[in-house]
Amino acid sequence: MAIFASDGRPLPQPTPTTQPFFDAAKKRKLRLQRCPRDGFFYYPRSRCPKCLGDDWTWQDTNGLGEIYSYTVDRIAHDPAFRAFAPFAVALVELDCGPRMTARIADCEVSDLRVGLPVEAHYEDVDDITLVSFRPRTA
Template sequence: MRIEQPYAENGRPVPRRTPTSAPWLDAAREGRLRIQRCPRDGFFYYPRNRCPVCLGADWAWEDVSGRGTLYSWTVDRVGHDPAQRSQVPLVVAIVELEEGPRLTSRIVGCAPEDVSIGMPLEVCFEDLGRETLVHFKPRGR
């Protein structure tokens, strides 16, 4: 089965909406970062139907601080996806949230040369119409 990549009207790719990811995307549209929390094992990310530790289904969505630190990153200077070429250089990052989980995201609001491991970050959002993207920026900027 081929899964179609959805695009915003400006041609940029957006996350594929599923029943599982819809609460994440709805929260982003409202300017909130919300992830799932198991009553026994704590927060987990990415969105899924069962806790990755105990396989329980009694988790709940919870708003989190939106604060984290940079765990790892790389820079796309080429635009391997033609739809992203207007965005290069593009800092692709793994952000460790204060609540624990790590998210793959994008660093915006600073030059790639100013990005460093451990830098304090805060969530920000980019509305592309069809969906809202979750990014991170240097904290306090």
């Protein structure tokens, strides 16, 4: 797995723990771990963050949520992201519970707001699929 994309961005490096998340993203599914007692959690890890149980399973979510908070990077402090500036990074509260930090795609930064309904969005970058969110289309 390449460390950098052909456009220069650093890429996530899946591990055995995170690979199912990226495999699902490639199929346009937002799949998260779900504890039978505590529900969904994110980021991927070996044990439930609440009860430390290891009897969780991977389950598809509806990929829907809303912006809980966000920030706009207008100058791209990392040169690898200069071509993308200005861009938004948000904390998205998913309908199924967890909050995910992700880029917001297909949205002018002036249209961003807390509470904006968003849906998972998938971007194939070389051999990996990145998950971001965009304003809901339906």
